[in-house]
Amino acid sequence: xxxxxxxxxxxxxxxxxxxxxxxxxxxPEELLSYVPEAxxxxxxxxxxxxxxxxxxxxxxxxxxxADTVRTCYDTYDGFVICHGxxxxxxxxxxxxxxxxxxxxxxxxxxxxxxxxMDVTDAKTNLEDSLRWASAGEPGVCIVFGGRVIxxxxxxxxxxxxxxxxxxxxxxxxxxxxxxxxxKYMHFPAEGKPEFSDSLDTRVSALKLTPGLxxxxxxxxxxxxxxxxxxxxxxxxxxxLYGEALAQLSEAGKTIVVATQVPHEGSDMAVxxxxxxxxxxxxxxxxxxxxxxxxxxxxxxxxxQTHEPQRVxxxxxxxxxxxxxxx
Numbered sequence: 586x587x588x589x590x591x592x593x594x595x596x597x598x599x600x601x602x603x604x605x606x607x608x609x610x611x612x613p614e615e616l617l618s619y620v621p622e623a624x625x626x627x628x629x630x631x632x633x634x635x636x637x638x639x640x641x642x643x644x645x646x647x648x649x650x651a652d653t654v655r656t657c658y659d660t661y662d663g664f665v666i667c668h669g670x671x672x673x674x675x676x677x678x679x680x681x682x683x684x685x686x687x688x689x690x691x692x693x694x695x696x697x698x699x700x701x702m703d704v705t706d707a708k709t710n711l712e713d714s715l716r717w718a719s720a721g722e723p724g725v726c727i728v729f730g731g732r733v734i735x736x737x738x739x740x741x742x743x744x745x746x747x748x749x750x751x752x753x754x755x756x757x758x759x760x761x762x763x764x765x766x767x768k769y770m771h772f773p774a775e776g777k778p779e780f781s782d783s784l785d786t787r788v789s790a791l792k793l794t795p796g797l798x799x800x801x802x803x804x805x806x807x808x809x810x811x812x813x814x815x816x817x818x819x820x821x822x823x824x825l826y827g828e829a830l831a832q833l834s835e836a837g838k839t840i841v842v843a844t845q846v847p848h849e850g851s852d853m854a855v856x857x858x859x860x861x862x863x864x865x866x867x868x869x870x871x872x873x874x875x876x877x878x879x880x881x882x883x884x885x886x887x888x889q890t891h892e893p894q895r896v897x898x899x900x901x902x903x904x905x906x907x908x909x910x911x
Contacts, residue, residue, distance in 0.1 A: 586626070586627060586628050587626075587627045587628070587662040587663060587718070587719040587721070588627070588628045588629075588630070588660070588661050588662050589627045589628070589629050589630070589661060589662065589663045589664065589665060589715055589718050589719060590629075590630050590631070590632060590657050590660070590661040590663075590664050590665070591613050591616070591617065591629055591630070591631045591632070591665050591667065591715075592613075592631075592632050592634055592650065592653055592654075592664060592665065592666045592667070593612070593613035593616065593631065593632070593633045593634070593635075593636070593667045594634060594635040594636070594637060594639075594642070594646070594650065594666060594667060594668050594669075595609030595635055595636040595637040595638060595639070595667075595668075595669060596609060596637075596638070596639050596667060596668050596669030596670065596673075596695045596696075597609075597669055597670060597695060597696055597697060597698065597699055597707075598611075598616065598667050598668075598669075598694075598695045598696040598699065598700050598707045598710070598711065599611040599612075599613075599615075599616060599636070599667060599699070599700070600638075600699045601699060601701065602699075607638075607699065608638070609636045609637060609638060609669075610636075611699075611700065611701065612631075612633060613631035613632070613633055613667070614631055616667060616700055616707075616711060617629060617631065619700045619701070619707070619708050619711070620708055620711050620712045620715070622712060623711075623712050623715045623716070626715075626716065626719055627663075627715055627716075627718070627719040629715065630661070632653060632657075634649055634650060634653050635649070635650075637669070638669055638671075639668055639669025639670065639671045639672040639673060639676075639695075640669070640671050640672065642668075642669070642672045642675075642676060643786075644679070644784045644786045644884060646676075647675075647676055647679040647680065647683060647784070647881075648683065648782065648783070648784065650666060650676070650680065651679075651680055651683035651684055651780065651781070651782075652780075652782065654680075654684055654691060655684070655780045658687075658689070658778065661689070662689060662718075662719070662721070663689050663690040663691070663692070663718030663719060663721070664689070664690070664691045664692065664718065665692045665694060665711075665714045665715055665718050666680075666691070666692065666693045666694070667694060667695060667711070668693050668694070668695045669695055670695050670696070670697065670729075670741055670749055670750075671741070673693055673695055673727060673729075673739070673741065673750075674727070674739045674740050674741055674750070674875070674877040675877045675880065675881060676693060677693045677725055677726070677727050677736035677737070677739055677877075678736055678737050678739075678875070678877045678878040678880075678881040678882070678907075679784070679881040679884070679885075680693070680725045680736060681724075681725045681735075681736040681737045681878070681881075681904060681905040681907065682781065682881055682882055682884075682885035682904060683780065683781045683782075683784075683885065684725060684778050684779075684780055685778060685779045685780075685781075685904055685905070686776065686777075686778050686779055687723055687724055687725065687778040688723045688774035688776065688777075688778070689721075689723065689778075690717060690718045690720070690721065690722050690723065690724070690726070691724065691725045691726070691736075692714045692717055692718045692725075692726055692727070692728050693725070693726070693727050693728075693736065694710045694711060694713075694714040694727065694728050694729055695707075695710065695729070696710050696711075697745060697746070697747055697749055706730065706747040709731070710728065710729055710730070712764075713728050713731065713761040714728040716761060716764065716766065717733055717759070717761065717766065720766055721774075722758070722759075722768070722771070722772075723772060723773075723774040724736070724772065724905055725737075725905055726758060727739045727750055728761070729749060729750045730747050730748040730749060730750065731760050731761050731762055732748075732750065732752070732757050732759075732760060732761075733757060733758040733759040733760065733761065733766075734750060734751075734752040734757055734758065735752065735755060735758060735905055735906045735907075736905055737874070737875065737877075737878040737904065737905045737906060737907035738752045738753050738754065738755040738875060738878075738906060738907070739751070739752060739753070739875075739877070740753050740847070740875055740876075740877065742847075753847060753848065753875050754848060754849065754850055754873040754874075754875075754909070755873075755906055755909070756769055756770060757769060758770050781885060781888070781889075783888040784881075784884040784885060784888050785810055785811065785883075785884050785887035785888040786884060787808065787809050787810040787811065787887075788809055788810065788811035788812075788813070788880055788883045788884050788887065789805055789808065789809045789811075789812065789813070790812075790813035790814075790815055790843070790876065790879075790880060791805050791812070791813070791814055791815065792815040792845065793814065793815060793816050793817060793823070793845070799825055799826050799828065799829045800829075802826050802829035802830065802833065803829050803832065803833070806829070806832075806833040806836075806838055806840075807833075807836075809838065810838065810839065810887050810891065811838070811839045811840075811841065811883040811884070811886075811887050812833060812838050812839070812840050812841070813840075813841045813842075813843055813876070813879055813880065813883065814840065814841070814842050814843065815843050815844070815845050815876065816842050816843065816844055816845065816851075816859075817844070817845060817846075818844065818846060818856075819844060819846075819850075819851050819852040819853065819855045819856065819859065820842045820843075820844055820851035820852065820853040820855075820859040820863075820870055821853075821856050821858035821859045821862075822842060822858060822859060822862040822868075823858065824858065827862070827865075830862065830865075830866045830868075831865075831866065834866045834867060837891065837893075839869065839883065839887065839891075839893070839896050840866060840867075840868050840869065841868065841869040841870065841871060841879060841883060841900070842859070842862075842863070842868050842869070842870045842871070843870070843871040843874075843876055843879055844871070849873075850871065850872045850873035850874070850910075851870045851871050851872055852870075852872070853868070853870050867893065869897060869900055869901075871908075872908055872909075872910050873908060873909050873910060874907055874908050875907075878907045878908075882899075882900060882904070882907065883900065885899075886899040886900055
């Protein structure tokens with residue numbers, strides 16, 4: 586029987602109603618009491634590392650979760666992390682970079698309704714996650730709403746519905762229905778994982794809107810080591826931002842162009858407004874990566890180096906299926 590560590594961080598799944606709204610309060614032992622069926626297929630230990638609404642999750646919390654997995658890695662066959670949904674995709678992406686090449690499953694899950702409600706998705710999500718963690722498939726993923734999604738490809742696309750997460754620009758790894766796993770994709774287990782213990786948190790994203798002043802680029806960019814531009818379409822950058830981009834580039838900032846369009850990714854070579862900016866300022870682009878992966882991968886890469894060519898190489902290296910072309 587597989588031995589699984591349940592790591593609790595708070596979130597809706599562990600919340601109770603209060604006069605001020607939902608607040609994380611349930612312990613991991615209380616969470617497990619709602620899924621007694623899981624004891625039939627795995628042995629579960631618990632650890633409470635945080636008890637936060639995921640809106641309050643910050644990069645230091647990702648490091649704490651990753652360190653918990655590192656400390657316990659040799660003791661357990663798999664890991665399930667209970668987490669709030671609002672920043673779950675960021676956490677799953679961050680863990681993909683902080684724990685690379687894991688031969689063991691590292692599952693992030695949560696729910697749209699607390700587990701102690703009569704009508705809730707929490708029990709199914711938690712049991713499905715424990716089942717997937719017991720199946721031995723490698724790597725970081727999200728299990729939610731019966732879907733298994735690579736940790737770098739998930740995005741929350743619905744704020745209330747149970748099918749809250751979607752896999753962006755990459756197939757789902759599996760589905761879980763009535764306790765049965767149907768695998769769509771299988772990847773061979775790797776060797777010992779590589780753990781990282783630092784992130785450069787001076788990374789931010791700025792979403793383009795018509796009329797956005799060029800001064801916004803300078804203001805945000807000066808505060809960052811890594812600056813992500815959420816651009817239009819396949820990655821055009823308006824000409825009026827040229828001077829601001831030149832200043833940021835000369836200051837040694839790493840500048841990445843993403844797209845606001847959820848599916849199909851960027852291709853800055855298509856239009857002059859993208860091609861010219863990319864060549865002139867040495868911009869990186871996300872191609873088919875999600876914004877969540879872009880933010881966390883840039884934090885991981887810049888924690889290792891600020892040398893432009895090394896950052897470029899790290900950014901374009903495929904990790905946990907995060908980028909397919911570039």
